[in-house]
Amino acid sequence: MNNAQLADIFDKIADLSQLKGESVFVVRAYQRASHTIQTFPTELERYVQEGRNLREIPGIGEAIAKKITELVSSGKLEFYEKLKAEFPEGLLAIMDIPGVGPKTALRLCQELGVNSVADLEQAIVDGRVEQLPRLGKKTADNILRHLRTLGTKERRTPIGQAMRQAQGVMADLRVRCPGIRRLEFAGSLRRYQETIGDIDLVCVAADPQQVIDALAGLPEVAEVLGQGGTKGSVVTKSGVQIDLRVVQGEAFGALWQYLTGSKEHNVLLREHANRLGLSLNEYGVTVAATGAQETFADEVSLYARLGLAYIPQELRQGTRELDTARRNAIPRLVELADMRGDLHVHTDWSDGRAPLEAMLAACAAKGYAYVAVTDHSSGRGIANGLTVERILRQAQEVRAMNGRFGDMRVLTGSEVDIRADGSLDYPEEVLRELDVVVASVHSAMGQAREVMTERIIKAMRNPYVTVIGHPSTRLIGEREPIDADWEALFRAAAETGTALEINASPERLDLKDSHAARARELGVPLIISTDAHSVEGLDAMHFGVGVARRAWCEAKDVVNTKGYDGVREWMRGKRNF
DNA sequence: GCCGTTTTCGGCCCGACTGTTTTCAGTCG
Numbered sequence: 313m314n315n316a317q318l319a320d321i322f323d324k325i326a327d328l329s330q331l332k333g334e335s336v337f338v339v340r341a342y343q344r345a346s347h348t349i350q351t352f353p354t355e356l357e358r359y360v361q362e363g364r365n366l367r368e369i370p371g372i373g374e375a376i377a378k379k380i381t382e383l384v385s386s387g388k389l390e391f392y393e394k395l396k397a398e399f400p401e402g403l404l405a406i407m408d409i410p411g412v413g414p415k416t417a418l419r420l421c422q423e424l425g426v427n428s429v430a431d432l433e434q435a436i437v438d439g440r441v442e443q444l445p446r447l448g449k450k451t452a453d454n455i456l457r458h459l460r461t462l463g464t465k466e467r468r469t470p471i472g473q474a475m476r477q478a479q480g481v482m483a484d485l486r487v488r489c490p491g492i493r494r495l496e497f498a499g500s501l502r503r504y505q506e507t508i509g510d511i512d513l514v515c516v517a518a519d520p521q522q523v524i525d526a527l528a529g530l531p532e533v534a535e536v537l538g539q540g541g542t543k544g545s546v547v548t549k550s551g552v553q554i555d556l557r558v559v560q561g562e563a564f565g566a567l568w569q570y571l572t573g574s575k576e577h578n579v580l581l582r583e584h585a586n587r588l589g590l591s592l593n594e595y596g597v598t599v600a601a602t603g604a605q606e607t608f609a610d611e612v613s614l615y616a617r618l619g620l621a622y623i624p625q626e627l628r629q630g631t632r633e634l635d636t637a638r639r640n641a642i643p644r645l646v647e648l649a650d651m652r653g654d655l656h657v658h659t660d661w662s663d664g665r666a667p668l669e670a671m672l673a674a675c676a677a678k679g680y681a682y683v684a685v686t687d688h689s690s691g692r693g694i695a696n697g698l699t700v701e702r703i704l705r706q707a708q709e710v711r712a713m714n715g716r717f718g719d720m721r722v723l724t725g726s727e728v729d730i731r732a733d734g735s736l737d738y739p740e741e742v743l744r745e746l747d748v749v750v751a752s753v754h755s756a757m758g759q760a761r762e763v764m765t766e767r768i769i770k771a772m773r774n775p776y777v778t779v780i781g782h783p784s785t786r787l788i789g790e791r792e793p794i795d796a797d798w799e800a801l802f803r804a805a806a807e808t809g810t811a812l813e814i815n816a817s818p819e820r821l822d823l824k825d826s827h828a829a830r831a832r833e834l835g836v837p838l839i840i841s842t843d844a845h846s847v848e849g850l851d852a853m854h855f856g857v858g859v860a861r862r863a864w865c866e867a868k869d870v871v872n873t874k875g876y877d878g879v880r881e882w883m884r885g886k887r888n889f
Numbered sequence: 890g891c892c893g894t895t896t897t898c899g900g901c902c903c904g905a906c907t908g909t910t911t912t913c914a915g916t917c918g
Binding site: 329334335336337338339340341342344345370371372373374375376410411412413414415416445446447448450451454499509510512538539540541542543545555557570571573575578579580581582583585586587591592593594595 | 890891892893894895900901902903904905906907908909910914915916917918
């Protein structure tokens with residue numbers, strides 16, 4: 313049983329506990345455990361097998377540790393089975409409808425005999441729901457509306473799309489409201505999560521109402537969910553929810569912090585504040601003893617007031633960042649400016665859209681010290697992969713580009729298919745001629761775990777393989793990752809000195825954050841590359857850096873933060889392994 | 890159910906908005 317499945321069960325236990333009327337603290341404990349498990353870098357199943365103590369994980373106590381052990385050893389949990397049996401199966405789905413929580417779901421079930429979403433729809437249409445005390449026509453209509461769009465819209469938006477949309481809306485708002493003094497995005501977008509639930513915007517303006525109204529009036533807005541004096545919430549025509557919070561004055565630090573979250577981080581932060589005799593909300597800090605209010609112009613001063621080092625937004629996941637900040641041990645995370653080159657770039661020699669020179673010119677304009685040209689190998693017929701003859705000719709041309717783009721060094725390379733049996737698409741005589749070999753799985757992605765794991769490890773053992781490209785092959789929201797023993801892959805990568813890629817393309821982000829974190833822990837060299845197929849694609853580097861930062865990576869953990877000489881030296885190490 | 894620079898027991902984050910209410914419960918983030 314993997315962490316995602318475990319987390320799902322504890323999330324359901326939390327929901328069921330709510331229905332059962334357990335105290336909110338019990339519910340919260342299960343929710344917290346679910347979140348912790350979801351983001352934990354190691355599979356708990358392996359953790360338990362290795363005899364490690366689950367209770368060392370924050371948020372996991374005696375009771376939940378026992379439940380996890382039962383789940384990973386038997387695949388079942390008696391407590392959960394019994395709990396589930398107490399309620400109709402459809403009740404959890406009813407609770408998934410926005411606006412319907414445990415209280416309402418239970419009433420619908422007990423007072424109207426509603427046991428499924430379909431039952432509920434019928435009950436609303438029949439007019440039975442609006443007759444219940446403290447519900448009413450408006451509530452019933454809202455539930456119906458949400459119920460009917462439940463299956464139709466994607467729940468989360470990939471970060472690339474959300475980022476574009478956020479920037480568009482922010483530009484529009486600035487034009488419409490000249491009184492805006494500051495406008496930033498917050499939430500999961502700012503934390504560089506791979507998918508975004510809704511876009512959170514924070515704003516400082518003299519006239520908050522004007523900005524709220526402007527948001528509601530944007531042409532791309534399909535529905536206004538709520539509109540108050542400081543807060544507006546809309547859904548765009550593309551189905552993305554945008555929440556906007558506007559304040560007057562300069563007390564921006566606490567607001568931005570609050571809306572950046574995560575929720576789990578904020579809960580921990582407020583608990584921490586309470587222990588210091590302080591109370592924290594989105595306006596600032598209140599000293600409990602005196603009632604004195606303090607505001608903060610920026611986040612750094614807010615964290616400092618709470619006795620904490622600044623916590624970069626990507627680390628605000630509600631895991632160990634608070635403890636680390638208290639010990640003043642937050643590392644200096646890798647930054648976009650640390651990136652010295654891109655080691656995975658395509659041109660129109662294969663399936664890229666731009667010519668070689670255009671790609672190189674764009675890389676030079678970014679100030680890179682080097683770039684590797686890595687078009688597809690011949691196995692990718694559909695991607696116009698390069699035959700042996702063409703790759704050797706391209707390598708010649710690429711080498712000849714050196715000196716034409718200032719100090720930027722141009723490296724030869726290829727993105728070589730790892731075939732189903734783990735062999736590579738080019739013979740060694742060819743690979744030997746290339747500076748950078750990105751080995752990637754592009755076919756037979758459905759192989760069984762053992763086969764797939766062995767296949768990739770075989771590629772790592774090839775001395776000419778520099779890096780494994782987009783290791784999981786997933787496309788976010790479109791294609792599931794391969795099934796592989798990640799722990800085994802990470803150990804093999806560390807042993808052979810093969811880098812693993814953090815593919816920065818926002819539809820991939822592969823390795824993902826938790827995998828990158830585990831790889832880093834095991835000493836695997838990481839390379840952040842854009843896999844650009846166009847000039848614009850080169851701009852995706854910051855998404856990859858965001859993933860690396862979420863994985864607590866420092867510059868030293870990322871190979872292509874080294875200068876040209878450093879990278880060459882590192883690559884020589886791999887060839888001699 | 891978890892947890893400890895007040896504590897192994899007694900606490901546990903905080904506010905906005907909606908819809909239904911004459912003061913607030915439920916939901917959400």
